[in-house]
Amino acid sequence: MVYRRTHQVVKRLAARRSAILSAARDAAAAGGMAAVQIAPVAVRANVAAGTVYRYFPSKAELISELITEVSRDELSAIRRAAEAAPGPSSALAAAVTTIAVHVLSQRKLAWGILAEPVDVDVTASRLASRRDISGELAMRIDAAVRAGHLPAQDTALAATALLGALHEALVGPLAPSNLEDPIKLRDTVQTVTLLALRAVGVMDARARGLVVQATTPAKALVGA
Amino acid sequence: MVYRRTHQVVKRLAARRSAILSAARDAAAAGGMAAVQIAPVAVRANVAAGTVYRYFPSKAELISELITEVSRDELSAIRRAAEAAPGPSSALAAAVTTIAVHVLSQRKLAWGILAEPVDVDVTASRLASRRDISGELAMRIDAAVRAGHLPAQDTALAATALLGALHEALVGPLAPSNLEDPIKLRDTVQTVTLLALRAVGVMDARARGLVVQATTPAKALVGA
DNA sequence: ATTCAGTCTGAATAGTTGTTCACTTCTTCA
DNA sequence: TGAAGAAGTGAACAACTATTCAGACTGAAT
Numbered sequence: 001m002v003y004r005r006t007h008q009v010v011k012r013l014a015a016r017r018s019a020i021l022s023a024a025r026d027a028a029a030a031g032g033m034a035a036v037q038i039a040p041v042a043v044r045a046n047v048a049a050g051t052v053y054r055y056f057p058s059k060a061e062l063i064s065e066l067i068t069e070v071s072r073d074e075l076s077a078i079r080r081a082a083e084a085a086p087g088p089s090s091a092l093a094a095a096v097t098t099i100a101v102h103v104l105s106q107r108k109l110a111w112g113i114l115a116e117p118v119d120v121d122v123t124a125s126r127l128a129s130r131r132d133i134s135g136e137l138a139m140r141i142d143a144a145v146r147a148g149h150l151p152a153q154d155t156a157l158a159a160t161a162l163l164g165a166l167h168e169a170l171v172g173p174l175a176p177s178n179l180e181d182p183i184k185l186r187d188t189v190q191t192v193t194l195l196a197l198r199a200v201g202v203m204d205a206r207a208r209g210l211v212v213q214a215t216t217p218a219k220a221l222v223g224a
Numbered sequence: 225m226v227y228r229r230t231h232q233v234v235k236r237l238a239a240r241r242s243a244i245l246s247a248a249r250d251a252a253a254a255g256g257m258a259a260v261q262i263a264p265v266a267v268r269a270n271v272a273a274g275t276v277y278r279y280f281p282s283k284a285e286l287i288s289e290l291i292t293e294v295s296r297d298e299l300s301a302i303r304r305a306a307e308a309a310p311g312p313s314s315a316l317a318a319a320v321t322t323i324a325v326h327v328l329s330q331r332k333l334a335w336g337i338l339a340e341p342v343d344v345d346v347t348a349s350r351l352a353s354r355r356d357i358s359g360e361l362a363m364r365i366d367a368a369v370r371a372g373h374l375p376a377q378d379t380a381l382a383a384t385a386l387l388g389a390l391h392e393a394l395v396g397p398l399a400p401s402n403l404e405d406p407i408k409l410r411d412t413v414q415t416v417t418l419l420a421l422r423a424v425g426v427m428d429a430r431a432r433g434l435v436v437q438a439t440t441p442a443k444a445l446v447g448a
Numbered sequence: 449a450t451t452c453a454g455t456c457t458g459a460a461t462a463g464t465t466g467t468t469c470a471c472t473t474c475t476t477c478a
Numbered sequence: 479t480g481a482a483g484a485a486g487t488g489a490a491c492a493a494c495t496a497t498t499c500a501g502a503c504t505g506a507a508t
Contacts, residue, residue: 003475003476003477003482003483003484004476004477005475005476005484006475006476008475009475009476009484009485013485037465037466038465038466038467039465039466047486047487048486048487048488049466049467049487049488049489050467050468050469050486050487050488050489051485051486051487053466053467053468054484054485054486058466058467059465059466059467115339116341117340117341117342117343118341119341119343119465119466120466123397126397127397127398130396130397130398131398134398151428153415154415156398157393157400157412157415157416157419158415158419160392160393160396160398160399161389161390161392161393161416161419161420162389163392164388164389164390164391164392164393164396165385165386165388165389165392165423166385166388167388167392168384168385168387168388168389168391168392169381169384169385169388172354172384172388173347173350173351173354174351174354174355174358174380174384175384176381188381191377191378191381191382192381192385195381195382195385195423195424196385196423198422198423198424198425199389199419199420199422199423200419200422201422201428204375204425227452227453227454227505227506227507228506228507229454229506230505230506232505233454233455233504233505233506237455261495261496262495262496262497263495263496271456271457272456272457272458273457273458273459273496273497274456274457274458274497274498274499275455275456275457277496277497277498278455278456282496282497283495283496283497343495343496344496
């Protein structure tokens, strides 16, 4: 007498799993990683605490998967923006702007993914997240270098530094406060993008142009 | 019968206090903030766990004071380096280089002070630490702007971004690995300094010169 | 020498959450 | 329909450390 999972059950299981992940994501977006606790997440997902453990072996795994998921979404958004740009420099500008806008529109979540203290070990997935996004940026910088728009440089280190600059300036404890104001927000995004482009060697005048170009389509994102 | 603390006792109390702080600092330098636990710190300082609480009301206070102390030392080193420089641009370069070198020579401690997850709330002292150092950088940037060496800009935001770039590139999880090699280390310091200077608008050629100037005296520090 | 405020000790306590597991409920299949 | 395996439940448990506190000790004052 073999028990076989019927299609309906498989679907329900999958739905539950993503409901739990989704609840975790909501919690993180609302209150940072500190708010991602098993009991509250279980309540949000309409299951018992024990059930969470039928889907994730530990809290660390749950959070790791959350980080991976958010990071994957982010990476694809960056790729999309960069690929829509006309040339390598524009692509780099678009990538930077996309990161800035996304990070700003989900500050708590971004902080949680990136740097917030968590009581379990999630260094591996955080590392992977950073590596993916930094790697993507590095590729874009490299493309601009190969196109002759930028001086030769250690692109990996540069990409890492840019990420750090964006994060600290936008979600760090010293980040500007009144970023609810959309104008202030746009200015901030432009400023950090300009800073980032100049850092890798884009000439000032050209950088300004790229920033404006890159920021314009991103307005839609800011609105969302 | 009034009990009055004799000079000797006062000295002993002060010595104990700083022994505890010092033990905490050693622990943090060796194993990050995670290693700053009351019992081990007490052992290192040759006192009992309870005694720690006669000097610091809580672990949070102990760590906060540790952060403040390290931060104060760092700030004065930055000031010293900047003030020894011949002009505002050199001063900025010197400040950036000093931060980079210090952070690299005490990686675990720096990571602990800046960003490592801690189980108690130390946001206030971390904020103060960042504000002080970022403020100092902002002043240096501002001086260079006023001297006409840099374009006008949001100096506070720029300073914050530079700090983020330095930290992420040098002690973040993606930081280059083999920084034990002094040559690699010097190159890395030069690269990030160059990146930082270009970010705020120093022209590339001029930036290279400033980096070399600023890195040369810092060699002594690297050796230390 | 004696007293006692001040200091130190370290085992016991406490509070917090992730994790488990004996039991219930649901689903499959003969 | 009923037997058996899967999934779900939630109260109890476990582990980890910061913190406490009753009693021991130190040394200043008389």
